[in-house]
Amino acid sequence: MIGSQDEVLKLRLKTMIIEECEKEDIAPEDLADDVELFSDASGLELDSLDALQISMGLQTQFKVRLGDSKEFRRVVTTINALADYIQPE
Amino acid sequence: MVYIHSVGSVGRREDETLDVKASWKAISAKMIRRTDRFIQLALLGAYDALKERDVLSDTALYMASGQGNLAVFKRLRDQRYIQKQPPKPVDFINSLSNTAGFYVAQYFELTGKNLNISRQSLSIETLLLLAQNDLALKRESYILLGGVDELQEPVAFTQKTLGVCDATPLGEGSNWLLLSSEKMGAKASLVVSKKRLDRDSLLTRLEREEATTFVSFGYHCKAEDVSAIKALKPFQVFEVKEGYHETVAAAYCTHFVTKQKGRLIYIDADKNGYTVIEIETL
Structure with a gap:
């Protein structure tokens, strides 16, 4: 199953992002699947340090290692896009 | 002569409890992100010192600690050498000596000098002497000076780190003094x-x-x-x-x-x- 169709994977990703970025006042279900995570629309108010935290969370919890900031920006856009990258089929 | 204009204190003995998160939530509805217990302890003590008075933005901040943020240092060590993982970025930043001072300055919007010393003995006396000199030389008009140490569990770990015997009752605290060479309005x-x-x-x-x-x-x-x-x-x-x-x-x-x-x-x-x-x- 492609990642964006896998609700369990998407919930794990949202939970990881909320925990790594200490945004516990936001519930995972409040985070839309198709909203840009690093945009005002997400309501997360993420910064570059959050990007590093998410990168570490992806590495430790999902065994996904993103090589550099360019790759991070390409992959970590929306929850759907990230889920598809982790689980392409 | 140095004058104490305000003081603030939080602390406990090892047989007491201190819920730092709950204490901070009683002050502010929102936790300050990326802070750990050591930093929150620093914030609580400084808040207690400044809660009833305005503070000038150019007030200097001098902070001392015997061991610094030992909890995060221990976590970094475990991540690196036991779990074989790189440190989390926030943990790495919080392990730097003056991160607690940064958060205190940020919360109270202090833009003056921000110093941190970590010394195993007489750290407060050393910092007070520095403050006394800086105030006498008029390098600073107000100095918020604090000492912060966190008790690490298990207590035996802290006893070993501090090099004290089992009979010494341990504790933790965040104690702050607002100092000036101005006598008017001072408490001591x-x-x-x-x-x-x-x-x-x-x-x-x-x-x-x-x-x-x-x-x-x-x-x-x-x-x-x-x-x-x-x-x-x-x-x-x-x-x-x-x-x-x-x-x-x-x-x-x-x-x-x-x-x-x-x-x-x-x-x-x-x-x-x-x-x-x-x-x-x-």
Whole structure:
């Protein structure tokens, strides 16, 4: 199953992002699947340090290692896009 | 002469509990992101010192700690050498010596000098001496000076780190003083000795004190010297029940100003001799 169709994977990703970025006042279900995570629309108010935290969370919890900031920006856009990258089929 | 304009204190003995998160939530609905317990402890103590007064934005911030943020250092060590993982970025940043000072300055919008010293003995006395000099030289007009130490569990780990015996009651604390060379509106005056004193010089110095003076003894005072001081005059001993941590001297200062009237001589030592902090309430 492609990642964006896998609700369990998407919930794990949202939970990881909320925990790594200490945004516990936001519930995972409040985070839309198709909203840009690093945009005002997400309501997360993420910064570059959050990007590093998410990168570490992806590495430790999902065994996904993103090589550099360019790759991070390409992959970590929306929850759907990230889920598809982790689980392409 | 240095004047104490405000004091703030949070702390506990090892047999007590202190829910730092709950205490902070009682002050502010929102936790400050990326802070750990050590930083929150620093924020709580500083908040207690400044809650009832305005503070000038150019106030300097001097902070001391015996061990610094030991919890995050221990976590980094475990991540690196046991879990074989790179450190989390936030943990790495919080392991830097002055991160707690940054968060205190950010919360109170302080833009002045921000100093941090970490020293295993006499860290508060060293910092007070620096503050005394900077105020005397008019390099600063106000200094928010604090001592922060966190008690690590298990207690045996902290005993080993501090090199103290099992019988020493441990504690933790965040004790802050707002200092200035301006007397008006001050709660107490403070003088810290510029030179180390040997035993005889200390006894000579204390002979000049009235018997109504309170004395307090740091954990590094020799038992025979404490007995000799007590034999000099019937001084009243001022005690703080916070337990030992390396910045406990700041707790003696804050508690005396809050709870007592009169004059306090706080004595502690390192291998180079004795130091004295004099506090007199106004």
